[in-house]
Amino acid sequence: MRFHYLPLLFQTSFLSPYSRFRGIQGLEATRRYFQARYHADSQRIGFCRDVCLSSTFNDNDDVKRERTRYTIDDETCAPLEVETIQSIVHRHLSNLDAYVSNKPIAAHTKEAFRCAEEFVNSFRDADGRNRKIIFDSGCGTGRSTLIIGKMYPDCVVIGIDRSISRLNRNSAFRGQKPIEDDSHYLEAISVEETPNVIMLRAELADFWRCAIEAKWFLYKHYILYPNPYPKKARQKSRWHLHPSFPFILKLGGEITIRSNWLGYLEQFSLAVQAADQFFESDSNCDNCASIYRTSSKHGPHEYKHHEKNVMSNFEQKYILCGENIYELVLKELKQKAISSK
DSSP, X not given: OOGGGHHHHHHHGGGSTTTTOOHHHHHHHHHHHHHHHHHHHHHHHHHHHXXXXXXXXXXXXTSOOOOOTTOOSTTTSOOOOHHHHHHHHHHHHHTHHHHHHHXXXXXXXXXXXXXXXXXXXXXXXXTSOBOOEEEEETOTTSHHHHHHHHHOTTSEEEXXXXXXXXXXXXXXXXXXXXXXXXXXXXXXXXXXXXXXXXXXXXXXXXXXXXXXXXXXXXXXXXXXXXXXXXXGGGGGGSGGGSTTHHHHHHHOSEEEEEESOHHHHHHHHHHHHHHHHHHHHOTTSOOTTGGGHHHHHHOOEEOOOOGGGOOSHHHHHHHHTXXXXXXXXXXXXXXXXXXXX
């Protein structure tokens, strides 16, 4: 028997149906069991991969794509009532001051924002003014951040993610600045190909709050494939039902959100409308949702992807499996148009 099997078998032999055997006989029986199971799983995974890769896309809207393992719809998660969304959003807006006072900003996020401020101040236009700022919130591995940086070379693009391990999966970043210790307060990474891009490890809600306190107003804000939290018990973790939702509106700019769950984006649109309704009824508050009044009513649409410009790993995964992708773009409405209504 080969000795390199021994560490695995001592750890996992109790999981096999042969755990009642002792000594070499039990180890050998367990080895054969796991080897057979491994080959069976490999064939099953290979079959699923072949099905995904062989699936073709039909751009005809009349053709309904089949459900995949990633599909989230009304069958998977029942839609929320409009009144429920309004109640949650109104409560968060009413209690925003209490939320801010009871939730201190994480130390590593403060340090991350300090680094972001220095980075933004280092980029000036010909008139000496700071360049426009773009957020890629929840950037994951940073693939989308690099693409956005190339799309808008005259803007400062900031990618934010809470996981340093996800940021470190980008080979371009690993080659420039390896990240070994997840306990570091800050790991800021920039790439020579896109000098206008920086990525930071930070808590999103705290980072948004820091940006608002610094009086930043965004040019564009990307939130690509956020965690949908489809289970009812976690629905208040969705960004549009989270206490930090007002921060997204206060940051301004054109907001682009993509998801494979159409209902998530529809709920986000309704949440923006609920915020607009709340601010309209309270004359003491600045209506930061009014600039999205028209575009929120248009709602989401199916996103027509371009295979040569896939924005993120999630997007690539959904494309390969034939999963529908939807996009919600909240464009700013000019103040003159708002006041004329």
